[in-house]
Amino acid sequence: MGSYFLESEIAFDADGRLIDAGYHDADTKAFEPRDLRGVFGTFATGVTVVSAMSVSGEVSGATANSFTSVSLDPPLVLVCFARDSRTLSAMRNSGRFAIQILAKGQEDVAWHFAGRPMTDGAPVLSGETERGVPCLEDALCVV
Template identity: 55%
Template sequence: MNEASFDARALRDAFGAFPTGVTVVTTHDPSGQPIGFTANSFTSVSLDPPLLLICLAKTSRNFAAMTGSGRFAVNILSETQKDVSNTFARPVEDRFAAVEWKRGPEGSPIFADVAAWFDCATEQVLDAGDHVIMTGRVKAFANSGLNGLGYARGSYFTPALAGKAVSAAAEGEAQLSAVIERDGSVLLLGDDVLSLPTCAMEGGEPTQMLRDYLETLTGLSVSIGFLYSVYESRADNRQHIVYRATAATGEPAAGRFLPPGEALKHTFDAAATADIVRRFDLENSIGNFGVYFGNETAGKVHPVSRKA
């Protein structure tokens, strides 16, 4: 695919394969009112002098105020602040009413309970296509030690929950499975009795091992997404680690894609598999996914929302 034929949505999806943190960039408009927006285009630039950068769309309603204020703050959201990210990603009139904040040393709004914050003086505003790159000189900062909120491929993820999968795998023999989704359907194996594609975890990096297995099984390119379920089955005395995944177009060499509603009319290899498909059907319909921890009959779903 050459530059002239790029599809903007496809390019955005490809950029979205890179996992990032989530920030809210803030400043004040000329009247002194706080303004801010959610951004994941943030990176450190230099330690000496202390510089960072963010990117801002020229179409942003806050463009003039943000580029003209001479100062801004970057609030790195913690893994409990998905609602804050969603609030500042929407055209809400009084976004700041939904958060606890104060003025930083340089005057820009600083949020409570963030993973870290940086209060900056604007160093440069550089033209960059349909965006500008704003570099800021860090005048003050703080690091709370909280885990940051992650984002990739249109969904949030939390590092602390992902780490639990590794801990679970270390506790005994583990099985890796995938809910491979495509256009709302799920890849399932079997005819009379349905099952998720599953392989034994034999050491090494679990997502790479699972992807290699799935691509060999289906003959399709597979992208492993986020952790979906971690549970101990008392029936086979194994830890089961389930990830969400997506597959490229084409007919799979093994299995078939079924809408969850149709799949649930069939028999499954285990009650836990049926529960996973039923839960995926519900969460996919509302765009609000979670990560399950427990056993095959009882546990807790930790919500991990999609970005609005």
């Protein structure tokens, strides 16, 4: 895997409004998805499971390493999901969710909620937050 450098072309109008923010790599060579995944995979990040319950009572959870604290006051977080995510749908419908920060050694839990179900001892969202949102009982922290 080679080294890649991105150059940015950003243009503003006379009033300071952004009018163009195109990006291209320095060699005008497209990134190979496999190489890009390898590069992005070197960025250390925590792993969370986001859980929610739909208004009809269906419990769902999804692994997310795209969790970012945005603000403490008011408390805001950013989590990214696929548009067709059941967990996202449950969050939108109920307005409630829980974020479980996983501990070292919970890789199997992360993979389970990422769509690679465990065959034995599958984790269950059997705990409950103060607001009644299903959660993992053995997570490092539940928010």
